[in-house]
Amino acid sequence: MRLHVADHPLVAHKLSVLRNKDTSSPTFRKLVDELVTLLAYEATRDVRTEPVEIETPVTRTTGVKIAEPLPLVVPILRAGLGMLDGMTRLMPTAEVGFLGMQRDETTLEAVTYANRLPEDLTGRQCFLVDPMLATGGTLVAAIDYLFARGARDVTAVCLLAAPEGLKVVEEAVGDRGDVTVVVAAVDERLNEKAYIVPGLGDAGDRLYGVV
Ligand SMILES: O=P(O)(O)OC[C@H]1O[C@H](OP(=O)(O)OP(=O)(O)O)[C@H](O)[C@@H]1O
Ligand SMILES: O=c1cc[nH]c(=O)[nH]1
Numbered sequence: 001m002r003l004h005v006a007d008h009p010l011v012a013h014k015l016s017v018l019r020n021k022d023t024s025s026p027t028f029r030k031l032v033d034e035l036v037t038l039l040a041y042e043a044t045r046d047v048r049t050e051p052v053e054i055e056t057p058v059t060r061t062t063g064v065k066i067a068e069p070l071p072l073v074v075p076i077l078r079a080g081l082g083m084l085d086g087m088t089r090l091m092p093t094a095e096v097g098f099l100g101m102q103r104d105e106t107t108l109e110a111v112t113y114a115n116r117l118p119e120d121l122t123g124r125q126c127f128l129v130d131p132m133l134a135t136g137g138t139l140v141a142a143i144d145y146l147f148a149r150g151a152r153d154v155t156a157v158c159l160l161a162a163p164e165g166l167k168v169v170e171e172a173v174g175d176r177g178d179v180t181v182v183v184a185a186v187d188e189r190l191n192e193k194a195y196i197v198p199g200l201g202d203a204g205d206r207l208y209g210v211v
């Protein structure tokens with residue numbers, strides 16, 4: 001597993017506003033969207049392209065286009081939905097799959113309630129988006145769904161990660177595939193409820209309300 005921590009003053013500034021408990025839901029959504037755009041730029045650095053002949057107003061030349069099979073973006077519902085638009089804005093030709101997963105707050109196991117992914121992901125670059133990587137259980141389960149369909153190249157785009165969760169993901173992936181985690185920051189630790197500290201609270205609730 002490779003880890004990329006975005007090192008940029010705009011990322012740090014926006015993240016600090018997100019962390020503030022007094023930031024309202026509309027502002028929170030907008031900032032998540034803005035942060036994803038900045039992270040997506042890093043996360044898509046190795047997206048595969050192929051040459052394409054183009055004619056400029058001046059001459060013929062060779063450019064590039066995103067290669068097929070097209071990349072797949074997979075938000076992990078609910079909170080990951082807040083990051084989808086930012087990803088597809090940057091990569092409009094990407095296709096989109098969905099995973100609905102909720103952490104059981106007692107057992108901390110990830111429970112899957114929706115799985116809508118293409119049958120065959122062989123050769124596809126997959127981008128999982130979810131703002132929080134806490135114990136890592138959710139991300140490991142999501143990576144396993146992608147691997148089970150043949151994907152081997154997975155990039156997870158998260159806002160915050162806990163060191164404990166990153167270790168779990170690294171150990172679970174081993175040499176089974178090529179996994180990169182792109183984050184805005186790695187926080188200190190998990191608390192006794194497995195929330196990220198200092199963190200930003202429950203990302204899903206702050207985006208969409210308490211349900
Ligand atoms: O690393 P883990 O310990 O597995 O926790 C991280 C998961 O928890 C949050 O989702 P949650 O289960 O709260 O669902 P939600 O998006 O519907 O709020 C978050 O968005 C991740 O999916
Ligand atoms: O800190 C945390 C941990 C899990 N899920 C969240 O939304 N926040």
Ligand SMILES: [Mg+2]
Nearest residue numbers: 202203204205
């Ligand atoms: Mg939640």
